[in-house]
Amino acid sequence: DVGCLATLTPEQFADGCGEVVKHAVIADPELFAELEKTPLTLELLNRDVARVALIIARNIDIKRAVVVADECETNQRKLLNFGHSAGHAVEACENFELGHGNCVSIGMGIITRAAALHGICDAELPARIEELCARHGLKTRCELSADAVFAEALHDKKRAGDTIDLVIPHDIGRCSIDRTPLSTFHELIAEGLGQKGDAFAC
Ligand SMILES: [Zn+2]
Structure with a gap:
């Protein structure tokens, strides 16, 4: 019942869109380009509920395809x-x-800016993702210190010993899963937050 989305606050609706943008980046350049033209907003829901339903169906397809592939x-x-x-x-x-x-x-902003600094993705990619997030009412930057973010990241359930599996964007629709030493993750966070040059005590 797509109509029930109308009961959400703009902030709650935007939070859901964070996952929509994520799906587009990992799997669907066409969806990304469509969202660039027409962002998924409460206003769109009022104007064109069928289009919103199509976007949601596409997102369910992406998630299903990823999970099914994982069964193999x-x-x-x-x-x-x-x-x-x-x-x-x-x-x-x-x-x-x-x-x-x-x-x-x-x-997404942190890891994409860091990937661009390392030449893993196009230098324009962070701005493209940040712009799309902004058009969905989402922040891509914060004032937190890299050390504080890294300290919390150590509790991540995806962490395996001294490494963590990070999803690294190469292009829209093309991401890799890279086993990354925690010390490197700390550096990437600092780079993504524009705090490169800090001491990396870890
Ligand atoms: Zn999530």
């Missing part, structure tokens, strides 16, 4: 974690007062 032990399910390793840490740092979608959006 391809590990693809971890792609759904894009923006979440840093995002969950931001959520904890914000005492869970900032919505999940906003935190994921900040996490």
